[in-house]
Amino acid sequence: MRRIFKYIVVYFCAFTGPLAGNAILSMLKELQLSYNVQLDDVLLSIPTFMFPFAIFQLFSGTISERWSRRTLIFVGLLIYGLSSIGIALADDFFLFLLMRIGQGVGYAFVGPVTVAVLGDIADRSKYGILMGFYGSAVTAGLSIGPLIGGYTAMYDWRIAFWIFGLISFLAAILVLAVIPRIDQVEKRSNERMVENIREVVRNRNLSLISLIGALAFFAMIGNLSFLSDSLRYAPFDYSSSEVGLLLTVAGLVGIFVSPIAGAFIDRFSTRLSTMIGLSIAAPMIALLALSDDYFVFMALLAAIGAAGTFIWAGLLTISIEELPALRGTSSSVFNSSRFSGYAIAPTLLAPVYAAFNFDGIAISCMVIAIAALILSRCLSGKACFHRRAIISKD
Structure with a gap:
């Protein structure tokens, strides 16, 4: 029973960080009006959150191999929570972006470290299902954030960031109360952090899943970013709460x-799970461009959410099994790469959206998802195949 509580706290931390990441998508119009800026300016708040997150988490997992994972998670949640409150108080767009950077830095010390904690406290035979729940928690955060943002934006968008800050502080308290201080058995292997990162990057499977994760997030988040804006205007004219509800469906289905x-x-196998997810996601992304009905949008986003669960469960499991002695570093490199895809999608796809509207976005993201699917066929080794046989031998 005590182990279950530990799992719940880890999943709650995984859910907390992404809340603010996608909340922006359901309040794009409100932020433009509040700060008197254009859509491209508001979309900058996504990479200003995600780039620091991607960069700093490259080292956070490795640091956790040498020091307390619990302490790093606690400090990260405090930084994230204080930055969220800072956004709620920001009356200047530059300060808003600065606090978004703070959110990204804070969560960089939470995301990959919580994955490593799961590896520390779980039985290997349960890695698959536990990583499935972990991926679901992250997806739920990415999806429920817009629901909170959409409904609060009807009154004042700043309320959402007060909520995110309070949730983060609650998560920090739970970490201290429930997560044990674990002496990392891998410590003897971590005399130099750079060498750990190099060892992970040289691993073929870990490099592949890092690239696949980046492409998958690019396709899925790039698609959602511009779909959210498209649905707020003619011929749809959906409200912020209606858009937020659509984005939430994907996360709820994932749970x-x-x-x-x-x-x-x-x-x-992990590889087959990843391939199935990408095989479903690619055509569903394209079909969004053909839809003109609210409930069809909801059904397609639900399918994409379900597909994402298979994708992330497979890739996350590989990230902690491929090099068990360096699972913190492996998790950092993988998560840094996949969230880099998240970060650059809005910026790189903005010219496509300006030239070809959402149709161009849907086609581009479908092609990216197909590229990820092709790469997933190249995964090999015991971390990718015949799960039951491997676990029984070990």
Whole structure:
């Protein structure tokens, strides 16, 4: 029972960080009016959150191999929470962006370290299902954030960031109360952080899943970013709360699908799980451009959410199994890479949106998802195949 509480706290931390990342998508119009800026300016708040997150987490997992994972998570949540309150108080757009950077830095010390904590406290035979739930928690945060943002934006968008700050402080308290201080058994392997990162990067599978993760997030988040804006204007004219609800559906579906994805991985393979997810996501992304009905949008986003659960469950499991002695570093490199795809998507796709509207976005993101699918076929080794047989031998 005590282990279950530890899992719940880890998942709550995984859920907390992404809340603010996607909340921006359901309040784009309100932020433009509040700060008197253009859409491109508001979309900068996504990379200003994600780039620091991607860069700093490259080292946070490695640092956690040498010092307390619990302490790093606690400090990261405090920084994230204080930055969220800072955004709620910011009356200047530059200060708003500066606080977004603070959020990204704070969560960089939470995301990859919580993955490593799961590896520390879990039985290997349960890695698949536990990573399925973890991916679901992250997706839920990415999806429920816009719901909170959309509904609070009807009154005052700043309320959302007060909520995110308070949730972060609650998570920090729970970490100290529930997560034990673990003496890392891998410490003897971590005399030099740079060497750890090099060892991970030289690993073929870890390099592949890092690239696949970046492409998958680029396709999925790039698609959602501009779909959110498109739906606020003619011919749809959906409200901020209606858009927020649509974006939330994907995360809620992921919560229910995650046990299936995890059980699938534990019975079959991580590679197959990833390929199935990408095979579903690619056509669903393209079909969004053809939809003109609210509930069709909802169904397609639900399918993309379910697909994402299979993708992330597979890739996350590989990230902690490929090099068990360096799972903190492996998790950092993988997460840094995949969230880099998240960060650059809005900026790189903005010219496509300006020239070809959402149709161009849907086609581009579908092609990126297909590229990720092709790369996933190149995964090999025991961390990617025949899960049940490997676990029984070990």
